[in-house]
Amino acid sequence: MLFCKNKDLLPTPLILKGGKLRCYFVGDPQSSFYETAHFNKIIQFVGEKGRIMGFHLKQTNQNLIFVQDEVRSLKQVMRTLEVLLGVVEKQDIPN
Secondary structure, eight states, rough: OOHHHHHHHHOOOOOEEEEEEEEEESSOTTTGGGGGGOOOOHHHHHHHHHHTEEEEEOOOOOOEEEOOOOOHHHHHHHHHHHHHHHHHHHSSSOO
């Protein structure tokens, strides 16, 4: 299990198991996090680029989960986190 240093910007915890990266968003659906620009940017990014980049969102009874399939290394995890952090910190969605 990996934990992100800045909980305000990216979903945590992060779990890499069986070639699948799972990033868990805040468990409380009433959390103010879901009203932030950061969250909206992630949702917009996954909606626009997710299929191309192998990302999708999964809703469970308890959590919203950012999922990336076919993750083969921690280097790939770090690249995914860099992309997400870039999306959250910047105004534009990367091409």
